[in-house]
Amino acid sequence: MSDEKKLCLSGKGVTKVFGVGRRKTVAVDHVDFNFYEGEIISIVGESGSGKTTLAKMLLGLINETEGDIYFQGEKRDIGSHRKKKKYWKSIQAIFQDPFSAYNTFNKIDTVLLDCIRMRGGGRLPHEQKVAMMTEACSFVNLKFAELTNKYPFELSGGQQQRLMIARIFLLKPKILLADEPTSMIDACSRATILDMLMQLRDEIGMTPIFITHDIGLAYYVSDSVYIMEHGRFVESGSADEVILRPKEPYTKRLLNDVPKIYEEWDLSTV
Amino acid sequence: MSNAILEVRELTTKYITRFREDIYAVDHVSLRVEEGKSLGIAGESGCGKSTLALSLMGYYFPPLYYTSGEIIIDGRNISGMNSDDVRKSILGNEIAYIPQAAMNALNPTQKVIRFIEDVIEAHDPSVTKKEVYNLAKGFFEAVGLPADVLQKYPVELSGGMKQRTVIAISVILSPQILIADEPSSALDVTSQKMVIKMLRNLMDKGYIKAMIFITHELPLLYNVTDDIMVMYAGQIVEKASAREAVFDPLHPYSKGLMGSIIVPEEGLRDVKLTAIPGVPPNLKKPPSGCRFAERCKYVRPECKGTSVPLRDVGNGRAYRCIIPETELREMYAREARKNV
Ligand SMILES: Nc1ncnc2c1ncn2[C@@H]1O[C@H](COP(=O)(O)OP(=O)(O)O)[C@@H](O)[C@H]1O
Ligand SMILES: Nc1ncnc2c1ncn2[C@@H]1O[C@H](COP(=O)(O)OP(=O)(O)O)[C@@H](O)[C@H]1O
Ligand SMILES: [Mg+2]
Ligand SMILES: [Mg+2]
Numbered sequence: 001m002s003d004e005k006k007l008c009l010s011g012k013g014v015t016k017v018f019g020v021g022r023r024k025t026v027a028v029d030h031v032d033f034n035f036y037e038g039e040i041i042s043i044v045g046e047s048g049s050g051k052t053t054l055a056k057m058l059l060g061l062i063n064e065t066e067g068d069i070y071f072q073g074e075k076r077d078i079g080s081h082r083k084k085k086k087y088w089k090s091i092q093a094i095f096q097d098p099f100s101a102y103n104t105f106n107k108i109d110t111v112l113l114d115c116i117r118m119r120g121g122g123r124l125p126h127e128q129k130v131a132m133m134t135e136a137c138s139f140v141n142l143k144f145a146e147l148t149n150k151y152p153f154e155l156s157g158g159q160q161q162r163l164m165i166a167r168i169f170l171l172k173p174k175i176l177l178a179d180e181p182t183s184m185i186d187a188c189s190r191a192t193i194l195d196m197l198m199q200l201r202d203e204i205g206m207t208p209i210f211i212t213h214d215i216g217l218a219y220y221v222s223d224s225v226y227i228m229e230h231g232r233f234v235e236s237g238s239a240d241e242v243i244l245r246p247k248e249p250y251t252k253r254l255l256n257d258v259p260k261i262y263e264e265w266d267l268s269t270v
Numbered sequence: 271m272s273n274a275i276l277e278v279r280e281l282t283t284k285y286i287t288r289f290r291e292d293i294y295a296v297d298h299v300s301l302r303v304e305e306g307k308s309l310g311i312a313g314e315s316g317c318g319k320s321t322l323a324l325s326l327m328g329y330y331f332p333p334l335y336y337t338s339g340e341i342i343i344d345g346r347n348i349s350g351m352n353s354d355d356v357r358k359s360i361l362g363n364e365i366a367y368i369p370q371a372a373m374n375a376l377n378p379t380q381k382v383i384r385f386i387e388d389v390i391e392a393h394d395p396s397v398t399k400k401e402v403y404n405l406a407k408g409f410f411e412a413v414g415l416p417a418d419v420l421q422k423y424p425v426e427l428s429g430g431m432k433q434r435t436v437i438a439i440s441v442i443l444s445p446q447i448l449i450a451d452e453p454s455s456a457l458d459v460t461s462q463k464m465v466i467k468m469l470r471n472l473m474d475k476g477y478i479k480a481m482i483f484i485t486h487e488l489p490l491l492y493n494v495t496d497d498i499m500v501m502y503a504g505q506i507v508e509k510a511s512a513r514e515a516v517f518d519p520l521h522p523y524s525k526g527l528m529g530s531i532i533v534p535e536e537g538l539r540d541v542k543l544t545a546i547p548g549v550p551p552n553l554k555k556p557p558s559g560c561r562f563a564e565r566c567k568y569v570r571p572e573c574k575g576t577s578v579p580l581r582d583v584g585n586g587r588a589y590r591c592i593i594p595e596t597e598l599r600e601m602y603a604r605e606a607r608k609n610v
Contacts (some may be wrong), residue, residue: 046458047429141547157315158549186486188314191530191545213458216489216532220539243534257459259493260533261516267467270460 005036006072008175008207009058009091013067016053016231027053029231030067035209035224037174040201042210042218042239044254045228051211052095054228055179058209059093060084089118092173094164096180108147108155108163112136115170136166140196158189165196172204179211194221215254219243227251274342275446275480276303276326276365281339283325286332293553295321297504298339303447308473308481310495310512312488312527316550318504319484320370323451326482327365329356344446362389366445366478370452373432376424383420385439393443406442413438413468413477430461434468441472447480448472455485466494488531492516497586500524503550503561506580508589520589520598523562542609560591568593568601 016028028050035041045051056062057069060078069076071087078084106114112133116122121129130144137144140162152160161181168176178197182190198221200206212218218225219239226236227250235248246252259265278301285293295318303309311319324334328341328348340349343364348356361367369375376385386406390397407417415431415438424432433453441448450469454462472478483494491498491512498515500508500523508521519525529544548565551557557564559574566573572592580590591598 046460186315187488187530187532188486188527188546190532191543192547194543195545214532215459216534216538219534220532220543239539244536254459255534257463258534259463259487259489260535261489261492261531262533262535265463265493267463267470270463270467 005039007034007070008037008072009033009035009209010070010073011058011067012070014054014057014064014069015066016050016057016062017065026231028057028064031228031231031233033226033233033236035175035207037207038205039224040208040210040222041224041226042212042222043226043228044212044215044218046213046254049228050231051213051228052179053231055093055177055211058177059091060087085118088173089171090173091175091177092168092171093177093179094161094168094181096183106151108150108152109133111152111163111167112170115167118171132170136169139169139199140166141192142166158185158192161185161189161193162196165193165200168200168206169204173206176200176206176208177211178208180213181210182217183213190217215243215258227254273305274302275305275307275344276301276482277340277342278302278326279340279342281325281341282337283321283330283334284337285321285334287554288333291554294337294556295504295553296325297556299325299506301499301506301509303480303482305479306473307497308483308495310491310498311482311484311501312486312491312498312515312524313501314527314546314550315486317501318553319486319501320451321504322501323367323369323449323482323484326449327356327361327367329353329361362393362440362443362445364446366440366443366448368437368440368448368450368453371456372436372440372453373424373429373456376432376436378424380423381420382422382424382427382435382439386420386442389439389442409442410438412475413471428461430457430464433457433461433465437465437468437472441477444477446478447482448478449482449484451484452486453483454490455487462490466490469494488516488527489533500527503556504553505561505590506588507562507591509580510587510589514587518599520583520587520595521562521591522566522568522598524589525598525602526565568598 011031011033013030014028015030018025018027043051057064078087116129116132134144142159142162152163155163182193197208201208210218210221222239225239225242226233229250235242235251246255256269278299280298280300281296282298283296285295299322313319328351330336330353340347348360383403383406387402390402406420410417415434419435427435454465473481485491495512498510498512499506502523508524515524516528519528526544526546546565551561559576560578563569563573578590578592580588582588583595
């Protein structure tokens with residue numbers, strides 16, 4: 001049994017509807033998925049396709065309208081505050097806009113100390129906490145000594161992104177949802193961020209789930225890819241299958257519209 | 271050599287901060303864009319791409335100041351001109367500029383046609399609204415936009431349509447050259463492609479004679495432009511054809527950038543993505559020698575101390591590094607063998 005893949009997150013008919021009547025938006029429309037431990041997954045779709053809404057449901061920030069989400073094969077129960085807190089020890093997220101993740105009034109020390117507390121390290125001696133924070137910062141090439149007493153908004157975009165990863169380093173979740181983790185930064189910093197996430201995966205055995213509009217990134221990082229259009233998964237499979245031999249017209253269009261460097265970019269299709 | 275639409279010689283501009291510090295974000299930049307050509311500018315964020323775009327128009331306002339150098343647009347030297355004259359006779363007529371995030375700057379309470387009236391009236395106050403409308407309608411149709419967009423408010427347009435509208439408005443006076451700063455970065459791939467197709471059309475049909483295109487997305491730059499200039503810390507570190515810049519970069523910084531390219535193409539998964547360690551230097555106090563030295567894995571003691579000139583290697587190619595071309599290529603080849 002040991003070489004069998006273990007489910008970490010899965011869903012059946014997961015749906016989210018916003019609003020009612022004429023204002024109704026079906027943001028996520030009956031999606032089924034099986035994410036396995038240790039496997040790198042990407043969910044790819046254009047803006048408005050429902051990626052962030054799905055991420056929020058997976059994280060338990062909003063309730064699903066219909067359908068079920070399973071955590072490690074069991075139906076997820078995050079009904080109480082206590083259960084939610086426990087769930088968030090296993091699953092964490094980084095979002096596109098690093099600002100949204102931080103409470104504006106908390107200094108960076110507080111942001112990081114909170115992570116240590118969440119992992120049950122609240123009572124550790126202060127020096128040990130500082131050592132942990134220093135280690136987390138140096139993992140993402142930040143200098144903790146220079147950050148204490150600063151606010152997250154005093155950092156550059158790239159530094160904020162790395163601070164988010166430092167948080168993950170401390171939180172050591174089993175699953176990391178990365179919602180457009182690199183869309184606000186340039187290609188070069190993107191490579192750095194990916195490097196760090198992959199290293200975390202190896203070091204703490206975390207399963208990263210990439211949520212992105214960047215089909216090239218999905219191809220590069222993932223084992224499995226889910227293509228999302230208007231709230232639905234229209235195609236899924238191994239990265240090679242989906243990206244190199246797409247079956248669905250939608251996937252084909254996305255691939256066709258991305259500028260590449262070997263294959264000619266045919267402008268006549270739009 | 272064919273006709274240069276834009277020629278810039280040793281242009282230097284700086285920001286003066288509130289604390290009276292000088293930031294030389296464009297440092298002795300020279301470039302030439304010929305008729306029918308498009309030039310791409312690449313580099314990490316903070317390297318000076320947007321400042322260069324602004325500086326090229328010869329139109330300066332605080333905190334950005336002109337320091338030295340020449341800008342010659344279609345044979346006319348505009349470097350000494352005062353800002354008011356530049357605004358009246360150069361912007362829009364000779365040089366069109368689409369700033370980063372331009373589409374979000376459209377006044378939401380004005381219909382598209384009103385923006386066009388403003389642009390055309392500023393140029394020719396005698397024109398009637400009817401004439402503007404007819405001209406705008408004809409122009410929009412010629413560049414592939416539906417004429418009913420003219421009667422819409424910006425919020426009624428999708429992101430891609432809004433961006434194409436901004437581009438159409440900015441080139442309605444048929445400028446010589448268009449400078450577009452990250453014009454498609456916030457768009458989905460299909461909208462992005464439509465924006466690029468429109469730009470290509472503008473060139474092909476002669477509405478603009480040349481283009482400068484800025485983006486940090488290299489596969490896009492590669493597909494859009496004829497030549498690429500790589501900027502680092504306010505300086506040009508490499509000039510090459512788009513093909514050479516991507517497939518045969520010389521400067522270690524360009525090499526690093528190209529190593530970060532991700533495309534959904536076969537083989538990509540086997541290539542190791544390279545990240546350049548560290549961040550660009552603070553331009554308040556740039557390093558005295560090669561500005562890239564502290565991040566460069568090929569750094570030598572001679573790199574630090576004296577500034578490195580841009581080395582011309584013929585065929586329009588140049589790079590700013592003390593290591594000879596052949597030696598660089600050998601080092602890169604060795605590295606590539608190690609990485610497979
Ligand atoms: N809180 C909300 N209320 C109403 N509609 C929403 C809300 N959040 C998202 N939506 C809508 O749901 C759809 C999917 O949005 P989102 O999940 O943010 O997509 P993506 O992350 O793929 O860009 C969009 O049509 C969006 O307008
Ligand atoms: N208004 C400003 N005042 C002072 N410095 C600025 C201003 N705008 C940009 N800079 C500085 O100029 C440098 C180049 O910035 P920019 O031209 O925006 O780069 P890029 O477009 O390549 O990201 C950066 O170091 C940036 O901090
Ligand atoms: Mg989103
Ligand atoms: Mg810029």
